[in-house]
Amino acid sequence: MKEQYQLTTDELKKEFNLTDFTQGLTSAEVKQKLASDGQNVLEVKPTPKWKIFLRQFNNIVIYILLVATLLTIIIGHYTDAIVIGAVVVLNSLIGYFQETSAANALAKIKEMMANQATVYRDGKRQDIDAADLVVGDVVFLEAGDNVPADLRIVSADNLRIEESALTGETNSVIKTDQALTGADIPLAERVNMAYASTSVTSGSGLGVVIATAEQTEIGKISQEVAHIKPKKTPLTREIDHVGTVVSYITITTSIIVFIVGFMLKIYSLPALALAVVAMLVGAIPEGLPAITSVILAFGISKMAKLYKTIIKSMPAVETLGSVDVIATDKTGTLTKNEMTATELWVGDQLYQVSGTGYAPNGEIKLNGKKAPLTDQLKLFVEAGYQANDTVLSENDGAWHINGEPTDGAFLTLYHKAYGPKHQSQYAEIDLLPFDSDYRYIAELTENQESHEKVIFIKGSPDKLFEMAQKEDPSFDLAKWQQRVNDWSSAGKRVIAVGYQPVPSNENLTEVEHEHLYRGIKFLGLAALLDAPREEVIVALKKMNTAGVHVKMITGDDPQTARAIGKELGLTNGPINAITGAEWDKLSAKERETAAMNNQVFART
Secondary structure: OOOHHHOOHHHHHHHOOOOOOOOOEOHHHHHHHHHHHOOOOOOOOOOOHHHHHHHOOOOHHHHHHHHHHHHHHHOOOHHHHHHHHHHHHHHHHHHHHHHHHHHHHHHHHHHHOOOEEEEEEOOEEEEEEHHHOOOOOEEEEEOOOEOOOEEEEEEEEEEEEEOHHHHOOOOOEEOOOOOOOOOOOOHHHOOOEEOOOOEEEEEEEEEEEEEOHHHOHHHHHHHHHHOOOOOOOHHHHHHHHHHHHHHHHHHHHHHHHHHHHHHHOOOOHHHHHHHHHHHHHHHOOOHHHHHHHHHHHHHHHHHHHHHOOOOOOOOHHHHHHHOOEEEEEOOOOOEEEEEEEEEEEEOOEEEEEOOOOOOOOOOEEEOOEEOOOOHHHHHHHHHHHHOOOOEEEEEOOEEEEEOOHHHHHHHHHHHHHHOOOOOOOEEEEEEEOOOOOOOEEEEEEEEOOOOOEEEEEEEOHHHHHHHHHHHOOOOOHHHHHHHHHHHHHOOOEEEEEEEEEOOOOOOOOOOOHHHHOOOOEEEEEEEEEEEEOHHHHHHHHHHHHHOOEEEEEOOOOHHHHHHHHHHHOOOOOOOOEEEHHHHHOOOHHHHHHHHHHOOEEEOO
């Protein structure tokens, strides 16, 4: 049986009983499917607060302290009862507040689902609550939308979707409506699919809903997380063991003392009972749970404030001290999820760019020193800045983009060269947006000082190489292609940049593809990278020294992932990688070996 991504559009119509995609389902069909399948909502079943509170008492030491509290009340020693009870309640409250705050943060996965969706139903395009989507609905997508369910794309007009939350891919993925012929295609390579929790960065398209709620990819992840079985930590097991041993010894001794005292009639019964209870309470380390909870809560608080780490259960913070393997996501965890220009080939000069992320902190360097802004370098930086339809902005000291990560890297590069407040002397006249068929973006501009018009362009190297050869027959294709290959093999994204002066006698007001294919002046290449976090490199060095193995799990291509792992210093030795598809074919025994021998799990 074919997978959804292998079906043609005609086969999709047949499977979902659709006469036309813009006709959509009928209201009757929607009503029937909602009744049978339920709403498109991730059901996060929160644990009742009272149950979380009572769970804090599930400890052998606490049980004995509660019994001791009851006994001291019976014999009339209310002060002792209040003190012991206060210790028990304090311990429980600390655990309760920590667990509820962490649970609230984890429950926010529900917010990743879109709230609204635009669909075709009964032949009309209409906006509905995303919760009312059903399998077979035809959804209209455009730039700025969050994908409301898992979709099979049936129409795409320059449609690009950012999927890093699900696949780890930093760059937006160009979508197509064509059926894919391969079998067992990894999720990150299913370019005719769109997934819930991802976002549309440009273009528009139509998609047929193939999965909703828990059946979506993000829903499956949510279900996996919800069904994790809790395990006791080493500290919890040790405390339980101490409590059990002490309790057995104390209770046994108390019973023996009571029986001997009662038979020998050394004390009166009330005095004997009081002595036994005092011995029972005195032998139990009632301060242990409270002290342990305070120490763990302090550790959790420090982790949250300094490292932005959510720890759901207090004892879990102690297990960090006994970890020997860490499995971690790449994008946004080991890296910033922000594309950065790291190197530039401008003419025959190789420049380095310092600073990472979208914040314009850093500079362009040549041979380790700040590079002079030559005319050619100025044009290169200007071209990357102008051939752009992304916005870079600052909010409370943090820099963010609205648009493509690749474009954002060039905006930051411009500000590193000129400063964050510099105003360009070029004014936009017309923009030729990025198109997946052409793979470049171009902008017609006018120099406000000289009034000369210039078309700036950036995009895929092979496209710009072709244009450069038309302008300059002696263009050294082999040299530039080798530079592209060197950077690509190192896991870097390579973007080419060029420009075309508009003749003064040509009154050009719109830029078209044919203008560019007359030939362009080639400026150079930029190597972009989702830069590693500086603090991660230091942390990984400490992990390697301590003998802790770190495994990187990513949606990236294996070659790219290996190169990033090498830059991060993932391990002191060679970096081995395995893909998700290769892992699925292994036996249980082979997986044990693969888990030990591979540091990178790619296309996962």
